[in-house]
Amino acid sequence: MIAELGHFALALALVLAFAQAFLPLIGAEQRNARMMAVASPLAIGQTLAIAASFGCLMYVYVINDTTVLNVVQNSHSAKPLLYKITGTWGNHEGSLILWVLILALCGLAVAAFGRDLPSALKARVIGVLGLVSVGFLLFIIKTSNPFERMWPPPPDGQGLNPILQDIGLAMHPPLLYMGYVGYAVTFAFAVAALIEGRVDAAWGRWVRPWSLAAWAFLTLGIALGSWWAYYELGWGGYWFWDPVENASLLPWLIGTALLHSAIVVEKREALKTWTVLLAIIAFGMSLLGTFLVRSGVLNSVHAFANDPERGMFILGLLMFYMGGAFLLFAWRAAAMAPAGIFAPVSREGAIVLNNLLVCSITAVVFVGTLWPMFADALFSAKVSVGPPFFNMASFPLVVPLLLAMAMGPLMPWKRAQLWPVVQRLWWVAVLGLGGFFLALLLTGQHVLPAIGFAFAAWTIGAAIADLADRTALFRTNRSNAWARAKGLPRAAWGSAIAHAGVGIVAAGIAGMGLAQEKLVAMEPGQSVQMAGYEWRLDGVRDFVGPNFTARKATISVIQDGRVLHVMEPSRRWFPVGRQHTTEVSIRTNLLYDLYAVIGEENDGKAVIRIHYNLLAPWLWIGAAIMALGGGLSLADRRVRVSAPNRRMAGQAAPA
Amino acid sequence: MTPFARRALLFTPFALAAMGGAGFYGMLQGMKTGEYNPRGVPSALIGRPPPDFTLPALEDAGVPAFGSAELRNLSGPVLVNFWASWCVPCIIEHPQLMRLQRDGVPVLGIAYKDRPADSLRFLRQHGNPFRMLAKDEPGRVAIDWGVYGVPETYLLDRQGLIRWRFAGPITQEVLDQDIRPLLRRWA
Numbered sequence: 084m085i086a087e088l089g090h091f092a093l094a095l096a097l098v099l100a101f102a103q104a105f106l107p108l109i110g111a112e113q114r115n116a117r118m119m120a121v122a123s124p125l126a127i128g129q130t131l132a133i134a135a136s137f138g139c140l141m142y143v144y145v146i147n148d149t150t151v152l153n154v155v156q157n158s159h160s161a162k163p164l165l166y167k168i169t170g171t172w173g174n175h176e177g178s179l180i181l182w183v184l185i186l187a188l189c190g191l192a193v194a195a196f197g198r199d200l201p202s203a204l205k206a207r208v209i210g211v212l213g214l215v216s217v218g219f220l221l222f223i224i225k226t227s228n229p230f231e232r233m234w235p236p237p238p239d240g241q242g243l244n245p246i247l248q249d250i251g252l253a254m255h256p257p258l259l260y261m262g263y264v265g266y267a268v269t270f271a272f273a274v275a276a277l278i279e280g281r282v283d284a285a286w287g288r289w290v291r292p293w294s295l296a297a298w299a300f301l302t303l304g305i306a307l308g309s310w311w312a313y314y315e316l317g318w319g320g321y322w323f324w325d326p327v328e329n330a331s332l333l334p335w336l337i338g339t340a341l342l343h344s345a346i347v348v349e350k351r352e353a354l355k356t357w358t359v360l361l362a363i364i365a366f367g368m369s370l371l372g373t374f375l376v377r378s379g380v381l382n383s384v385h386a387f388a389n390d391p392e393r394g395m396f397i398l399g400l401l402m403f404y405m406g407g408a409f410l411l412f413a414w415r416a417a418a419m420a421p422a423g424i425f426a427p428v429s430r431e432g433a434i435v436l437n438n439l440l441v442c443s444i445t446a447v448v449f450v451g452t453l454w455p456m457f458a459d460a461l462f463s464a465k466v467s468v469g470p471p472f473f474n475m476a477s478f479p480l481v482v483p484l485l486l487a488m489a490m491g492p493l494m495p496w497k498r499a500q501l502w503p504v505v506q507r508l509w510w511v512a513v514l515g516l517g518g519f520f521l522a523l524l525l526t527g528q529h530v531l532p533a534i535g536f537a538f539a540a541w542t543i544g545a546a547i548a549d550l551a552d553r554t555a556l557f558r559t560n561r562s563n564a565w566a567r568a569k570g571l572p573r574a575a576w577g578s579a580i581a582h583a584g585v586g587i588v589a590a591g592i593a594g595m596g597l598a599q600e601k602l603v604a605m606e607p608g609q610s611v612q613m614a615g616y617e618w619r620l621d622g623v624r625d626f627v628g629p630n631f632t633a634r635k636a637t638i639s640v641i642q643d644g645r646v647l648h649v650m651e652p653s654r655r656w657f658p659v660g661r662q663h664t665t666e667v668s669i670r671t672n673l674l675y676d677l678y679a680v681i682g683e684e685n686d687g688k689a690v691i692r693i694h695y696n697l698l699a700p701w702l703w704i705g706a707a708i709m710a711l712g713g714g715l716s717l718a719d720r721r722v723r724v725s726a727p728n729r730r731m732a733g734q735a736a737p738a
Numbered sequence: 739m740t741p742f743a744r745r746a747l748l749f750t751p752f753a754l755a756a757m758g759g760a761g762f763y764g765m766l767q768g769m770k771t772g773e774y775n776p777r778g779v780p781s782a783l784i785g786r787p788p789p790d791f792t793l794p795a796l797e798d799a800g801v802p803a804f805g806s807a808e809l810r811n812l813s814g815p816v817l818v819n820f821w822a823s824w825c826v827p828c829i830i831e832h833p834q835l836m837r838l839q840r841d842g843v844p845v846l847g848i849a850y851k852d853r854p855a856d857s858l859r860f861l862r863q864h865g866n867p868f869r870m871l872a873k874d875e876p877g878r879v880a881i882d883w884g885v886y887g888v889p890e891t892y893l894l895d896r897q898g899l900i901r902w903r904f905a906g907p908i909t910q911e912v913l914d915q916d917i918r919p920l921l922r923r924w925a
Contacts, residue, residue: 363751394769409755453758
């Protein structure tokens with residue numbers, strides 16, 4: 084009964100989405116205020132219907148209703164309650180419901196906070212969001228209905244995939260979807276602007292926070308996925324240039340470009356055509372990622388159960404939204420004349436450079452990800468594009484990007500001169516060079532990681548220099564600087580912090596370039612030297628968990644005769660799923676991770692893999708700081724004032 | 739920039755997207771017919787009839803032998819399974835073969851480099867899932883098929899063309915996610 088209710092709510096949502104797609108769009112075309120006004124109530128209704136459907140799905144998961152096929156395939160009564168709940172979106176069908184739910188919530192947010200938007204623009208944005216929703220609801224109902232019944236019901240479900248029972252992985256998709264769906268909103272704004280043939284500062288002021296929020300969530304989502312791969316898969320790496328990872332990186336890169344160019348539209352009314360194009364492509368990349376992961380055209384550990392029928396449907400959606408938007412773009416973009424003019428050396432110029440470099444990196448990742456597939460399909464040639472290609476091709480693009488990233492924020496709008504910027508950054512350059520030689524000296528001849536450290540120091544230093552400059556830290560007394568720091572717009576803090584986060588990630592990547600690992604077969608009592616520590620295998624014992632049995636090793640990490648850490652990696656066997664998993668043991672002090680994995684055992688010897696991962700935690704700390712910077716920037720006054728509800732407007736007035 | 743060049747430039751995103759879309763469409767069509775398989779090692783025989791062969795029957799197994807002649811005009815899709823009694827993964831996939839037999843799917847077996855007495859003992863112990871069964875003691879026919887290890891399974895459509903090849907044991911997942919959809923598609 085509950086499952087049927089959920090199914091019905093989904094169908095209801097489709098009907099409401101249809102109405103939401105067409106009534107406001109037609110109303111905006113005919114200047115019919117009543118038709119435009121139905122946009123908000125319809126967005127509310129659609130959200131309620133999808134939320135009800137999602138709630139029903141969650142309910143059948145919690146009670147483990149084995150008459151529902153989706154539950155049988157993906158859940159099991161022995162799962163902890165938390166993973167039963169997160170299992171709702173841990174599969175293809177459920178994750179799509181979550182996707183449309185977030186999309187509907189975004190439509191609701193535009194409806195609720197868009198009071199100062201021009202009514203026609205608002206109606207069109209909500210209408211386009213409704214149109215996107217229609218496509219995905221149709222997709223769910225036609226090919227991926229999660230409420231399908233199964234009769235006779237089996238005694239219990241089959242879904243106990245132990246690798247997927249993990250809180251990091253459970254939070255990974257919602258964060259990614261918030262990012263992807265955020266780009267659906269900027270897409271809707273772009274299409275609405277193309278229909279109206281007008282892009283102005285007000286448009287930029289709306290697009291920037293949405294792209295910023297989407298970007299921050301996507302950053303967190305990608306970092307969480309990478310962290311999960313690091314501690315759960317037990318390979319010791321954090322980024323494998325796997326096609327599915329790349330699929331999430333593509334919208335992030337385009338989103339980074341969009342985020343910056345939207346500032347130019349907002350402040351200077353330039354780069355309009357380009358920003359609109361980026362907004363369309365960012366959503367296109369999100370859809371492309373969905374298509375690649377779910378259609379089965381690529382081979383990856385992450386892929387959902389694949390089905391060409393579903394692939395065809397998503398491809399149809401992708402072509403409909405992208406084809407339509409690009410046609411509209413070709414037809415209308417010529418009408419958008421830039422208003423602001425700027426010199427090549429200026430803040431705008433720096434952002435254009437950022438866009439060019441980021442888009443080039445996107446092109447590298449895009450080609451590297453898709454080329455093997457197209458080569459296979461076109462010439463039947465199995466080629467593999469691996470990490471060496473991505474590293475080599477993106478390195479020469481990342482270097483100028485980091486160089487320019489430091490200088491951009493110090494330039495004024497419209498027209499700038501290089502010399503004053505160089506004057507304010509010379510000590511940062513010295514810091515970077517110092518970092519380079521220090522790293523070279525300490526690590527011995529590892530040039531690439533040393534370059535990484537130099538750029539990390541440069542980027543972080545430049546972010547500090549930017550803040551010091553804005554608060555006049557070295558030109559005035561401390562209380563004055565403090566007052567200036569408090570008065571500084573949060574967007575300025577946000578961008579400096581996010582840029583520093585990039586530097587921290589760069590340091591993490593450089594540190595991981597110096598990571599050491601060793602694979603040894605040891606008998607209990609034997610020890611091995613690595614990274615200045617003695618790693619001693621004390622023993623391997625049996626261990627019985629709630630739904631698994633395991634072999635657990637005890638490894639003592641010894642320095643100067645003193646036991647620093649006792650690490651207990653284990654290898655679990657899940658009889659129900661007939662699956663082995665490795666439980667990595669990690670000891671961290673935020674400067675480096677000690678990382679141990681136990682493999683097979685043979686003749687009384689256990690295969691132990693140990694890693695010394697320098698600065699590994701900085702990768703995720705840096706990403707979190709980037710997202711934090713995005714969040715701070717979102718809290719900026721100009722965002723709040725441009726998107727007020729009544730209470731906030733009341734507060735902002737006396738300030 | 740001339741107005742025409744500008745217009746053409748504005749059309750490029752659409753053109754690129756259309757080309758990409760056509761490429762993906764081709765890939766998905768290829769996946770349906772089995773011509774494009776992103777996983778797995780490609781078989782040179784996909785979309786072609788199997789090589790000509792005749793093989794003797796496994797005596798006392800109670801089912802007839804078969805050769806390429808029997809694989810030409812079929813009433814529906816069949817599975818051809820290369821197996822051996824000495825192969826451990828073959829024991830893992832055996833219950834799935836039995837299930838297919840119970841569901842009425844014709845599974846044809848070729849015992850690969852196996853002593854007939856051992857093959858018979860295996861079938862007596864675990865059950866015989868095969869509608870027809872031939873023995874390839876020298877392993878020559880397997881070379882012609884391009885088999886690179888047992889167990890290995892091929893799916894032939896009703897015209898007798900090879901549509902799918904799978905190296906490795908047929909687990910429950912392979913049965914549910916690959917074989918059953920393929921049987922429906924080629925039925």
